[in-house]
Amino acid sequence: MSHFQPSKYHSPELIIDGCNFYPAIFRELESAQESILIENYLVEDGELWDQLCRTLIKRADNNVLIQCIFDAFGTLGVHDDISKLSRHPNITIKLFNPIRLHLGSENLRRTHVKLFIIDNRVAFTGGAGITDSFYKPSTKSSAWSEVMVKVQDQDIGNISDIFQWKFDAIGSKSKALATPFKGPVYIFEKRLEGWLYAHHFSTHWIKRALYKKLASAQSRIWINSAYFFPTRRTLRFLKRKAKEGIDVRILLPGVTDVLLMKYLARGRYKRLLQAGVSIHELNDRFLHSKVIIVDDWTTLGSFNLDVFSFRFNHELNYASKDHDFLKDAEGFFLSKLQSAVEIKPEEWTNRVLMSKVLERGAYKLAQLFMKVIK
């Protein structure tokens, strides 16, 4: 008789706001026995980063092997700290795509992934950078609203392999990072669940999964995105599905850290509203999360519906049809919707002229940007 015991199934766990998910992440980091793998785009000096540095050094002193991939641009402010951490024999940090002016638009390719993997047993992904805007330990506060998902045991799947492949490719002479990944991530083309990865525009499993799901949506499409400037194809899907009578809702931040993105998003409202899409803006604090629900399928992660996520960035989402995960994502979406302002089509048509001018100006700037990088 086999003594093999399949590990217990855990629903992916949605955790709302840094004041809840960062303490959960630190509990796991502090109990790590073998390995800690971290990938992140945005790291800023502050209390959270200091706490992370202290925790990593402590675990490394206890012979835990630590590997990090940090985006070279998103972590510019902490490169000195990164050099200091890297002196520890058990810590290796690789900087992704350092800015090199002669590479032109290649510099736009950033790793936008947010990932923590501990002992290949538990992983967290979502939209959170390592900054005090997401969690300030001294006040236990979260200035920006965000979500992360905790995935355990058998659902960890191949994410460590994908991390390791990328970690090894960075800085090596191989062209691996510039070509489509031929690894196990391919299985998700059919499954559309689990880890959805994008590391190259031709291997964008998040985009592929999203298009498939949008095309086959039967009852609802609920989209929450921190930045909203999607592809024309996505907009066509949203309008078509709304016209077919499907419940299409878009929840966006009304307050943001990048005003240009707010006006770019607003420039898309008119046609979406005309098609019957309902649009909501949240004004109480910056809604930085990226959550998509199509029928009974939920995905969340680093993927914004904007040109950077669709075209340039390395991204990571987790997708699932787990019932509890879906209910939690629905609960999150609806609670934010309740505090948000719905944009009414007739009010939108009569908005002040200045607003229209800013939307037009933002669009012109975006067009110019796209021409320059072509």
Ligand SMILES: O=P(O)(O)OC[C@H](O)CO
């Ligand atoms: O690119 P995101 O979605 O991680 O957001 C990061 C900061 O908001 C950049 O301004």
